[in-house]
Amino acid sequence: MMDRPLLISGIIEHAATVSAGTEIVARRIDGSTHRYGYAEAARRCRQLANAIVRLSIADGDVVGSLAWNTHQHFELFYGISGTGAVLHTINPRLFDDQIVYIVNHAEDRWLFLDATTLPLAERLAPQLETVRGWIYMGAPGELPDSALPGLLSYEDLLAAEGDDYDWPEFDERKASTICYTSGTTGQPKGVVNTHRSTILSTLYMSTADMIGGYAAGATDTVMPIAPMFHGNGWQMVYTAPAQGQRMVLPGRNFEPEKLYEQMVAERVTLAAGVPTIWLALVDLLKRERLPMPPTLRVALTAGTKAPPSLLRTLREEYGLGCRQTWGMTEALGVTKASPPPGSADAAPEVQEALSLRQGRMGFLAELRLVDDQGRPVPHDGESQGHLQARGPCVAAGYLKQDPVAVDGWLPTGDIARIHADGSVEIVDRAKDVIKSGGEWIPSVQVEAAAMDHPDVAQAAVIGVPHPKWQERPLLLVVPRAGAAQDADAIRAHLAGRIAKWWIPEEIRFVDELPMTATGKIHKVTLRERYGDPLKAAE
Missing domain, CATH: 3.40.50.12780 (ANL, N-terminal domain)
Structure with missing residues (x-):
């Protein structure tokens, strides 16, 4: 050859x-x-x-x-x-x-x-x-x-x-x-x-199995809303020309009104962006009573775990396929968004559960879980551990630094579960897990449950010191415009959705949440602002 x-x-x-x-x-x-x-x-x-x-x-x-x-x-x-x-x-x-x-x-x-x-x-x-x-x-x-x-x-x-x-x-x-x-x-x-x-990574991410919704060549008009300085626009600067797809670039205008206008005018079929982009777009549609852009078939989201309420809204109210994947700057395209074989005929509750996962282990990538001592954790969908990755598209280290891979595996900093079908469920960032009474409370799951409340626009959970339990969750909520600021109603909403002992004793309403340069909630800033020990009763 x-x-x-x-x-x-x-x-x-x-x-x-x-x-x-x-x-x-x-x-x-x-x-x-x-x-x-x-x-x-x-x-x-x-x-x-x-x-x-x-x-x-x-x-x-x-x-x-x-x-x-x-x-x-x-x-x-x-x-x-x-x-x-x-x-x-x-x-x-x-x-x-x-x-x-x-x-x-x-x-x-x-x-x-x-x-x-x-x-x-x-x-x-x-x-x-x-x-x-x-x-x-x-x-x-x-x-x-x-x-x-x-x-x-x-x-x-x-x-x-x-x-x-x-x-x-x-x-x-x-x-x-x-x-x-x-x-x-x-x-x-x-x-x-x-x-x-x-x-x-371009070859792998160009496969229909990657998105579970790609069409052939110029049949698709793709729109990388992810900026080009975020993992090369999630590799779309390479995958679109490799596949011959028509590509729409938003320039500097990431405001939902501008994105919507461009999606409609250019007949976009597939768009990719972090969950905050899709939340803002849905908010625009509801506020202005607009339809989803008629040609849009697939919404790809990654970067952080999407709220279940967002996925449900896109699917049930707008008939839009929403695909989640997991990846990072160090590991582009290591999971695929297509569901596992046989799931098309599964019960609705099974399909709902699958949609909440962050994709399945992709071709050319290997993922595994280890515990705090580095011992392997089973891929049974129940056990959780530190997520590690390896493969030809995974970084072994960083520029001008010693390699960080351990035994050939890159520590990702995420806590996850891996199911028997290879699907990945991110539990939390290791640094964001709340350790309460010797047990873990995953902040992203509490946030997701809070985001399901109709009066909540954004939610963030951080761990704050507690005299008895070491840490307890503090829930910070940005309410929707005109909504009531009712902490008891949010607690009642959380009951039955998450474990009782995960429910925060304290909920604070704020005007906005600080964001990182990549569109994620900046929890370091939240800890600096709100990290004082809780004084609530034990």
Whole structure:
């Protein structure tokens, strides 16, 4: 058999050859729409590659991007990585000191910016020790006055280059992209993907079994609402061109009104985002009495455990298939959303239980559970333990750090159950489990039960010190607009849904919950604000 390297450049050239006219529809930062086919996208990627060479960006150099889901950002994934350089996607929502840390830690040589991130780059530039050049991704002829020295125009760079470029061949284990974890505790950690791992995860995540709802090629119009700096837009920057799917990019507009407008106008069939995105969309539909976008068939969600009430609403009120998967920056696409064989004819309560799990163990991935002493825990759907992963698309460690894998397995930081059919049920983050009277209370299950109450818009549970029980749960609730703030009613609602001793003695109503840069509730901040010992009666 031929031995050909697995390289990312092969994806965009394949799309240009067999899906030349299939569209990428992208919102620009100014709200206007850019449309082009995969053949034109590939041509611009080759122009970018020529510009990268002309800028003396060498093989292995790291190039950063502070940008949103635009067509220009999409091009960086091929025009940079395809040359042998490494694309470092940076989350603009991170705190300033975190961005400074990761740019310096990754040793970014150049930074690509857009109109929303230019002020951020200008503010941080004096602290960025390794950056030697800046490129502004705007419209042709648009180059704002800036304090950044020698700011270049992305479009001018491309216009000066031809589209004839021979993608180099090199070791498929060479780094392709770097993505840093969100760093809710300590500094963010860099996860380095290789060309090999990216191609393998793309192949796996392109299978119909992955989503349980993919259609063939351009029959699907997919929309990665997950930002491109979150696990490469959940790998859709690769899977969509690999499959020839029409792709819709929301630019900077993640507001539910803008997403809804784009879904309807572009006839989106499959969209992917964290649960908070879908909660906001459902809230819009109910508030404005709007129908679900008529072409939408599948809602993919991951990143954190989806509230059962959300899944039920999407399924029963809007007839939408909602698929959950589990993954992390360190392990992209290790579970699949399709239900186990034979479940299509199962009783409704069985199908309901399956929908609440976070996918099934995927091809090319292995998952296991261990107890606190590292001993294996059975996959019986009842026992729970520390979730570990291994496989060719799983990180063994972090950039410039010693490997963290234990006996070849990556500790994920999650507490989970694994069922006999390979389906995964996340119980909680290990650091968020509440230890009360020697037993565990999973915060996510209490939160999910609270979210089922019609007056609750958001809920978060943290453990706070208790004089007798070591810790007890504190429930923080953001009420729906106009709803009563009735703690007793919420406790009554929780009774029968969760164990009696899990029910919080104290419930506090708050205006909002702090969020991380990846759209998750920031429990470190909650513990700082509300972590005083409970004074309630024992």
